[in-house]
Amino acid sequence: MRQPPVNRIARDAIKAWKISAAIAEGVLWFITIALFVLAFMFEFSYWYGAAAVLISGISTFFFVFLLPKLRWRRWRYELFEQEIYIQHGILIVSRTLVPMIRVQHVDTKQGPILKKYKLASVEISTAATTHEIPALLEEDASELRDRISALARVDEDDV
Template identity: 35%
Template sequence: MDYPLLNHQMPPRIQAVWRKSLFTTIGSFLFVEVILFLLATRLGEWSMLVWLSFAAGIVITLMIGVVLYLLIPYRYAFHRYEITEEDVALQKGYFFRTTTYVPLNRIQHIETNQGPFLRREQLMELVIHTAATAHKLSGLDTVQAQALREQLIALVKVAKEDV
């Protein structure tokens, strides 16, 4: 069975944000591993087990980083959304694809977030809150995110009036 893709895709600039975030995460893990190694050697632990665990940690971290970096184009291809008059559909995943439908009458409030990586690429994240959870739509153009937020607020008002 072919999995249907939703209509709207994020701007390609979101891939740069994902790369920067990945480099920051991998760099943080490598930094912690080096600190732990230096602490172990400073305390007099020069055993082969310390060296092997350090090398294994570095290799595993770098392998995971390379795999996640290579999967960014696939992640981008399946990171989509769609807004109808009844719900908001959010789609993600390249191996395990999920589509989440958020009914408009269940939306409590909508936030916009913009961290340093998103700000540099002039992108924004839309966070749709329901009673149970928050659904994130990351990587929208700043102007598009504001317009989408206003559109959703208007649709939510209409949906709640109908109930």
């Protein structure tokens, strides 16, 4: 079996993922509070509200505090002349090889949360799908994008 890739994504990815998860969990907590208020107004059993609070609490712990660290530990990538090797996943580890000859274009993207931590993601597009290497430092993402583009161009010239 092939050795795992050696390059990791930026450690600040954990912070960015925590913020993204906290925003999503904020929506869940809003719904939970609304359920609690409705239960009070219409004199339903408080068990519904208590169950919603318990579920929201467990969900917040899992998605905001536990999952980002686990995701960061598993995310790895490596660039070779003929292929890009990407590994990610927590319970089910996915190892993907993207042949350079199949690369159509490479993009970097950066939302407001990634921009706050000076991170960017690299998207590698093939005819079949798009692969993403998330949360690299801006400079590393630009360098990786340019290097993949150059290697993909070389492969096209060889064909």
